[in-house]
Amino acid sequence: MVWGAVLVFKGARVWRAVSGSTPDPVDRTAVRVLGAREVAQGALYLLRPDTGRSAAVLVEVLHALSMVGLAAVDRRRRGPATVSALVAAASASLLLASLRRASSSPASPSLASPSPASLWAAHWASAWASVWASVWAWAPLHDQPSTPVAAPS
Template sequence: MRTTAVAGAAFGAALLLRPREVIRAVGADPELPGLVVAARVLGARHVVQAVGLTVKPGLVSTPASLIDGLHATSMVALAAISPSYRRVALVSAGVAGALGAGSRPRP
């Protein structure tokens, strides 16, 4: 779970500090309405979630996994209905799915 927390924190920090560059890196247009703000909000969530997974993994792992699963689902839905946001939504869904799987509680 530590690897997941580090990956989530790094991705979140990149979204917070360099959202336009991250958006361009996935082949999307940072000038799409609301995209930079959404990237920063998502980045903040990833950083907070990573801190929680580091400090209280037993308490945070299940909610973190569920939140990432919901986020991935919502991004797949966005990709299905919005061609303009499709690429960035699918990348976001993939990252959320990977982080969600990595934060799942271990038996």
């Protein structure tokens, strides 16, 4: 939910950190919608953890795939789309692992069903880890000249 709130209220700042450019109105709207979806998904985790996890795995996988597609065809949005794909893939992986763990350990409820707080913490941690890894990966690219520089002779 925190990641979603950051996207809703500070999405332009995240966009600039990742892409090195100012988001246009379409980008701002897309980031806010994604943030609102993340907040709603987080609320569903809190209200119905098992249903929320099951639905979220599918949503996160579809989102990651759509962002990979966007990154492949839109150079200007490649950085933010890649970050979004990484966050969604990490989240889907954590959610899937928690679902598998729950189905394989019915005798131990404390291990089988992670608390909503631990799911939230794992989602938040994966989101921020992905963002900062991506910022570090793309930061040197923003400092490069936009036209190729001839190699010294």
